[in-house]
Amino acid sequence: MKCNIDCSVILKMLPHRYPFLLIDKVTEIEPGKSAVGIKNVTINEPYFQGHFPGEPIVPGVLLLESLAQLTAVMYGAEALPADTDWGKISAKDFEGLDLAGSVGYLAELRNVKFMSLVKPGDTLELHAKKGASMGNLMQIKVFARVGNKNVVEGMLTVSQGR
Amino acid sequence: MAVQGKEQILAYAAKRKQLCSDIKAMIVEQLCLDMDPEFITDDQPLFGRGLELDSIDSLELSVGVFNNWQISLSDDDNSAFSSVNSLADFILANSDGDGDDAGTADLSGGMDLG
Numbered sequence: 001m002k003c004n005i006d007c008s009v010i011l012k013m014l015p016h017r018y019p020f021l022l023i024d025k026v027t028e029i030e031p032g033k034s035a036v037g038i039k040n041v042t043i044n045e046p047y048f049q050g051h052f053p054g055e056p057i058v059p060g061v062l063l064l065e066s067l068a069q070l071t072a073v074m075y076g077a078e079a080l081p082a083d084t085d086w087g088k089i090s091a092k093d094f095e096g097l098d099l100a101g102s103v104g105y106l107a108e109l110r111n112v113k114f115m116s117l118v119k120p121g122d123t124l125e126l127h128a129k130k131g132a133s134m135g136n137l138m139q140i141k142v143f144a145r146v147g148n149k150n151v152v153e154g155m156l157t158v159s160q161g162r
Numbered sequence: 163m164a165v166q167g168k169e170q171i172l173a174y175a176a177k178r179k180q181l182c183s184d185i186k187a188m189i190v191e192q193l194c195l196d197m198d199p200e201f202i203t204d205d206q207p208l209f210g211r212g213l214e215l216d217s218i219d220s221l222e223l224s225v226g227v228f229n230n231w232q233i234s235l236s237d238d239d240n241s242a243f244s245s246v247n248s249l250a251d252f253i254l255a256n257s258d259g260d261g262d263d264a265g266t267a268d269l270s271g272g273m274d275l276g
Contacts (some may be wrong), residue, residue: 071177132224134221139221139225157222
């Protein structure tokens with residue numbers, strides 16, 4: 001479903017902070033099942049200082065981190081009531097909840113491909129979809145695209161913190 | 163009767179041998195192991211000493227079992243991964259009857275994972 005999870009809500013759902021909060025908003029969500037998010041890349045990103053001087057390119061591992069953070073929002077959303085209106089969600093809806101404190105961890109990456117360079121000015125459209133799960137492990141099929149071109153795709157395995 | 167029984171046993175043994183080699187091929191392919199499937203023995207422990215697999219591999223193996231035999235493993239079925247033989251036992255025990263799906267691992271999304 002379409003949703004309006006902005007950065008103030010994301011700050012309630014993730015423990016990540018500057019300079020490592022690598023997702024700006026989430027536009028579609030099926031709690032626990034799938035999500036679509038946006039990460040805008042600007043020349044102000046601190047890592048462009050060194051990656052690389054004169055040739056700013058987003059590190060591939062940070063693309064995966066954006067996708068992993070989208071994944072954390074996707075399954076963190078399951079902690080809220082099923083009738084939550086994700087179109088009108090706000091930071092206030094998270095009172096008494098400590099989602100950021102129970103975020104999971106990356107366990108495995110499989111079949112990751114980087115198909116294209118990502119540069120300042122690009123808008124990354126992030127996609128995550130739940131696959132198989134067992135115990136506290138869950139596989140997530142992920143990809144990101146700029147415009148209609150895929151820049152990274154692969155499969156993450158995450159351990160659920162809760 | 164005795165002759166028929168012997169044929170049945172031989173047929174079962176052949177079927178089981180084939181299943182075990184299918185399982186070994188699945189393990190090597192699913193986990194991208196750099197080894198010949200035939201080097202895995204039927205009773206070798208898969209986890210810890212032995213093949214040295216871990217819990218992350220067990221999720222991947224459960225996807226492989228589902229893709230190859232359409233059987234879902236639940237969290238309680240982890241003992242099936244003890245060895246190739248125990249996995250063969252599990253697959254044979256669950257492939258004929260209409261298994262109870264309650265409480266099994268959610269592998270619905272596992273089919274298109276390749």
